[in-house]
Each structure stands twice: as C-alpha cells, then as structure tokens.
Amino acid sequence: MKDDWATFGADLHLDLTGASGLRTGLMDALREAARSGRLAPGTRLPSSRTLAADLGIARNTVADAYAELVAEGWLTARQGSGTRVAQRAAPRPPAPAAAPRTRPPRGRPAHSLMPGSPDLATFPRAAWLRAARRAVTRAPHDAFGYGDPRGRVELRTVLAGYLARARGVYADPERIVVCAGFVHGLMMLGKVLRARRVREVAVESYGLDLHSGLLTDAGLRIPCLPLDGLGSETRALPGMRGAGAVLLTPAHQFPTGVPLHPDRRAAAVDWARSTGGLILEDDYDGEFRYDRQPVGALQGLDPERVVYLGTASKSLAPGLRLGWMVVPESLVGEVTEAKGWSDWSSSALEQLTLAEFIESGAYDRHVRAMRLRYRSRRDQLVAALAERAPGIRVTGIAAGLHAVLELPRGTEAEVIRSAAWQGLAVQGLSFFRHPDAEDRREALVIGYATPTDSAWTGALDALCRILP
Template sequence: MSKSWVNVAERLGSDLHLELGGTGSRRAALGRALRGAIQDGRLAPGTLLPPYRSLAADLGIARNTVAATYSELVAEGWLTARRGSGTRVAERTAPVARPRVPTKPSTGTAAPVHNLLQGQPDTSSFPRRAWMGSTRRALTAAPNSAFGPGDPQGRIELRTALADYLARVRGVRTGPECIVICAGFSDALRLLFCGGVLRGPLAVEAYGLAFHRALLAADGVRTVPLGLDEHGSRTTELADHRAVRSVLLTPAHQFPLGGPLDPARRHAAVEWARGRGGVVIEDDYDGEFRYDREPIGAVQALDPDHVLYVGSASKSLSTAVRLGWMVLPERLIDPVLAVKGRRERWTGVVDQLTFADLISSGAYDRHVRQMRQRYRDRRNRLAAALAEHAPHIEPAGIAAGLHAVLRLPPGTEASTVKAAAWQGIALDGLAAYRHPDAAPVFDGLVVGYAAPTDHAFAAALAALCQILPPAP
C-alpha cells in the first residue's frame, strides 16, 4: 500500500503530499512524485527538501533510495544541491523548445532564456555604421552595369578584395579569377555535390554538423567518417577508402572538438589528394578568431590544385549576411559556374559591393579585431566560471573559435542536456554532432559563448554552471 502523504513541516513549513503508487520501483515512484509536485507548483523554487534520513523514515523506504532520487533530479535540473545549504527546488523557467536542432529547421517556437548554441555571433555587435558607410560608397562608385545581368562568379570588386584579404590573413594562394561567390558553406556544398561537380562518397570528420551530412544524404551522397583524436582527423585512414575522392576537413579549428589539424596530417591529406586525383575541401569557418596560439595558415597554400578553400561571413559578421566564397582549383571553376548559372542562386549585388568596400576600407579588419577581443573576454569568463563553480569540468578547444566543448563525467550528457532545456538554456550535447558510423569520444556539451549580448552573458554563465553535473 502506498503512503500518500508525509509531514515534513519541521523542514518545509507545511505538509507535503506525495503519491508513491503506480508501477515500478520505489525510486521511480518517488521521482515521479517529486517532479509532479514541482511541476504543479506545490514545491516552489527555492523550497528546502528534507534530508535523506528524514524523508526515508517518513516514507518507509531506504535512505539510499532517497539519495539516488535526489541525485537524479539534480542532474535533470529539478533540484540543486550545495554544500551547507541542503537540497532545494531549482530556480527555473518553464521548459522551452530549442530554436533549432542540428538536423531540423526551426519551428518558430519560443526563444530560450539563455542562448548558448554554437555558430551564432553576437547579433548586437553587427557593424551597422560601417556597413551603412560602405553601402553608400559602394552604390556611389558602382557602374550602371552592376545592376544589370551579372556574372555568376560574383562581382569582380569583391573577388579582388577577397583575394588580397585571404592572402594576407589566411595565407591563401589565389587570384580573383579562381574565386566564386556563393551564399555560404551550405550553398557551396550544394553547388559541389548536388550539382554533380564532385561525387560521393565523401570522407568527413567523425564529428561535424549533422545538417551538412543530411544535406548531402538528401542528394544521395554517402559520407564516410575518419577517426578523430587530440591531433585532429586521422587523415592516414583515407587510403583505406578506395572509392573516396574528396575529403571535408576543418583544419584550423576542428568542429566541434577544437584544436588544429596536426601538420603531418595536413600534408598526408594533400598527398592523398594528389595521388588519388581528388580534392581536400577546407572549411575555414572561424579562422579569424584565435586567442592563445600563433595563426595557422590555410591548407590550401600547400597545393591550390588539390585543395578547395571555403569561407563565409557568418561568424565574423552575421548568419543573416548570406555571403560565402570558394577558392577553386582552375579545373573546377567552369563546372561550378555551370551549376550556379541560374540567377536565383546568385548573391545580391549590393551586399557584394558593400562587403568589398568593407574589406578594402579596412573596416572589416577593425571589426574582426574588436570582436576577437570581445570573444576572448567571453572565453576567459567562461573558463573562470568553470574553475570556480565546476573545476571538475574540463573545457576543450578554447584556443580559438566561438565555442567550447565541456567534457562531462561519463553517462551524464543526456541528463545534462535535459536539465539545460528545463532551465531555458539552449545548447547541444556533443552526441548531436557525431557521425552515426563513428565511435563516441566522450560525453560533453557544445557551448557557444558568442551569441548572448554582453549584459546577458553573466546570467547565461550562472545558469550553465547550475545545471552541470557534480564531480563523480
């Protein structure tokens, strides 16, 4: 027979009604009862729960059962446990739907309280004044022909500015004649594979964006994962896949685990492409943002004939600026342009001219330097918060980029992601990025520290630290 109520007035100030009936173990029944009491408001945020021994005695169950249930609810975000202050109902918001997941588009549901998703820069930092100034200058200088039928390769002004910028900042060896303007990295993938310029199977890193794999799979392109360790992708494994002619890498800052590709492995990938008659696709998604290391040049400089370099403005400016660029081997330029030929796939002329002026005037360099300092400060604040509140949680991949991977105790990733959703924190677990045919490396969270505005970042860090699992 279940016990339906317990008097915990000495600790709570009121009677607590708990229904422990139903099927399953006593631990499962207690968990259901406590969650229900929190959900319907009978246990308000901040309420102090009785100690293990008291609740176990009142309910007639084992003390270890109560302790295990409390620990489970702490991991899920329902409760908090702090030394010296007991176990309390967590301060929380209603669970929110995440604004996007790696493989599905947004459904337009409520925004999170704290946005710690990777891949999103601080939208409040978009250089509006500089962009408007560049737009005025670009429109004033543009010839009338710029607003007529155009070139699918992109405006010469932007390709010229990019050739100079990429050579100076990333060590890319190219001229404007080898650059094709596109709408971002995903558009580049579509042009290359969905248009038949390159054919699958495509070798990819064991961890990467599921959205990109889904985009390719929808067009019948199979992806083959390469092993991954602290030195980056194991590119020597390329020789084991006889049907593969292309490999996609993030060599400057492996996504999402972080860290540069080892020099020997960079050379191994290029040598494989030469010997196989294939290409390396270099995704330089956040190459401008490095903090604690020397700049690492593009792999493309090792062999422009066998490395295809892709970049975009999505991290440095905004995901809303649909501007990207491919630096192509000469033999691929005409096939790509043939696929891109329909005008609907062209990027807007005004944005191209504006971005060209932003680069040529030096405003883009100034903006990147400013944001590099701001994101470095965010990274440092994240590391300091972890050191103070969760020293057992190890951040990885923080020498560059706009996100960190937090290494969690084994077996805690799923419950921590669930706890984050309950607290209104939008972030991803590391498993969301693993190729389905690859072995897992460890439990972790992928935490983007760029998206929150400056005034909201402290609260986001506090909320994050609250849902992290305790030391094992």
C-alpha cells in the same frame, strides 16, 4: 501634355465584378478589401483622379463612391491627409483546432549558449552603412543588372588580396566564386562531385549533420574518419577506396575544437595528389585565434587539390548570406555551371558593400575588435568553471566561438534536460556525432559568442548551475 496613367500616384488593385453599376461595384470592392483586411486600417488610397484614370471610369464616379464610404464609416477624409481606410476591428481568424498535447508547451529559452553564431548585437551597423553608401555611389550601372555567376569582380578582387594576406590562401579573382554561405557552396560542390562520378566523400567523425545531409542528398556516401586530439586521422584516407573527396575543418575542427596536426595536413594533401581527390576546406572561423597566430589555410599547401570555403557568417553576421569559394583552376567552369549563369544568390549591392568594407580596413578593425571581445568571453567562461564547476574539463578553446565542456560518461542527456528547466539552450556533443563514429565521448558544446552583453552573465550563471 496628355496625362499618362503610369505617371499617377499609388497603385490600387480592385476587382470590379458583378452586374451592378460602376459606382456600386467600386464601393463593394472597396468594402470587401477593407473588411477582409487586404487594405489595412490607415492605408492611404489613390486620389479620385488617379483611381479614375487607372480604372478607366469618370472621376465623379470615384469621388461619389469615396464620399459614400466616408459617410458609412469605411473611409476617412481629411484635408492634407487624403482618403484613408478607417480604423476598424480586424477580422478575427478562425481558432485553430486544438492539437493533442503530449508534453507541456515549451517557451522560448531565457538564455542561449548554442554554438554557431556570433553576437549579432555587435554587427557594425554604422561602418556597414558608410560602406554601403560609398558602394552605391561608386557602383557601375551594370551592378544593377544580371551579373557574372562567379560574383562581382570588385568583391572577388578584394577577397583575393585579403585571403592571401590573412589566411595564406592562394587566391586569384578568376578562381573565386561568391555564394550565399557555406551551405550554398557545399550544395554546388555536391553537384560537381556527383557529375564527376564521385561516389563517396569522407567526413569527420563529428560535424554538422546539415552538411552531411547535403552530401547524401546529392547521392554521395559519407564514410567517417577517426578523430582524436590531433584532429581527423587523414592517414586513413588511402584505405577508403571509394572516397573521391574529403570534407575537413582543419584550422579549428567543428565541434571538438582541435586544429589538424601538420603531419595529418600533409597526409591529406598527399592523398589528394596521389588519387586525384579533392579536399573541401571549411574555414568557418579561421580568423578567431586567441593564443597565437592563426593557423593558415590548408589550401596554401596545394591550391589545385583544395577547395577553400569561407563566409562572413561568423565574422559579421549569417544574415548577410555572403560566402566564397576558392576553387582549383580545373574546377572553375564546373562550379560556375553548377551555380547557374546568373548570380541570383547574393545581392550585387551587398557584395559591393562587403568589398568596400574590406578595402577600407573596416573589416580588419572589426575582426580584431571581435577577437578581443570573444577572447574575454572565453576567459570569463574558463574562470567561472574553474571556480564553480572545477571537475569540468574545458577543451577546444584556442580559437573560435565555442568551447567543449567534457562531461562524465552517461550524464550528457540529463545535463541537457536540466538546462531546459533552467531556461538555457545548449547543445550536446552527441548531436554532432556521425552514426559510424567509434568515439562516444559526452560533452556540451558551448557557444560563448552567442549571448549579448546583457544576457551573458545570466547565461553563464545558468550554465554553472546545471553542471555536475
């Protein structure tokens, strides 16, 4: 059978330029590729037969060039190992210009209690790998093509059952849109709201500026709701005449940690029904309730007025880039159009793996195990503070992966500076404050799920040392 160049071994891109002969030009190109580091030491080169066919030149020409470069020390050739780039000193990059220093350079903190992340060391690698193998084995051929912009139907179907069972969400697979996390979902909703001529989205007095920034980037104004021990004051919504939507964290307000009071849940839904507004529900850690049954999702009160957003970022890992929206029926087409007509944001194989992971029961088992683990961390934190910093009040601990440590007025900035000297990364409550918020309390927001087991004791000790 006639040889076909496309059936040969590894590809190698070479630019044969100049007026020199083929052999000399090939040697020059290989030297330059090795000298510049484009071909790293140890890289295996194609056989002389393969490279000759690729370049359209005689095999002897390539063999002679290889032999010459071996003699010069640029390449090595051993029986059974093929021809490889020889080990040479890597080219030294030019030293960057020294930048003026206004402060000592900061090293990486020894410990981190930053909120917003689970313990990444606990990712269920073995169970995920088993689910991935089953998912790939069972995957239909169309899973490897351009998919439905709403996401794989297998995942949407499994999510519909899980969310209804675990979070009290009314979730039909046709109304679920898979996205690459909450931020991606909020970006799409910002487009949809702007296209609907919404001009304002009310937000909570404390929250992530990243989320507020996405809304303002979409051309939306973000007035804030007052916040107290019962959650956001949703009864203020009717007075916000320009607001066409509101972004809430009802199950566990981020970062203060209070759940939205039932009366205020009802007030938010009443406002949405009477004005045609939308509630954007961020259920970022709703599965992690420790002292009683989890608070159900707000979406269950009115699925046609609430957009429910959830992710695997806290329950599994943010690196999976998997999230979901359950949208009102009237909004499905607009959200799908905002996402685009091909599901480019989340790998179909990751979606199928998550579907298998949930359907097999592995997801429930993992969440239960992590719930016990994080509750133990929370209890250790509370006990350590009671013993070593008894003047510090801890709040927001009934659920989630973080706690709020209330500080005396005027001390937050100094405590954060002390933490930096101790090699401890922490976040102050003021970082999350809306510019128009009237509440000016001072506190630390402590992510007790973030450290690994080996780092947890050291992080806790460092925290207790910096507290007033």
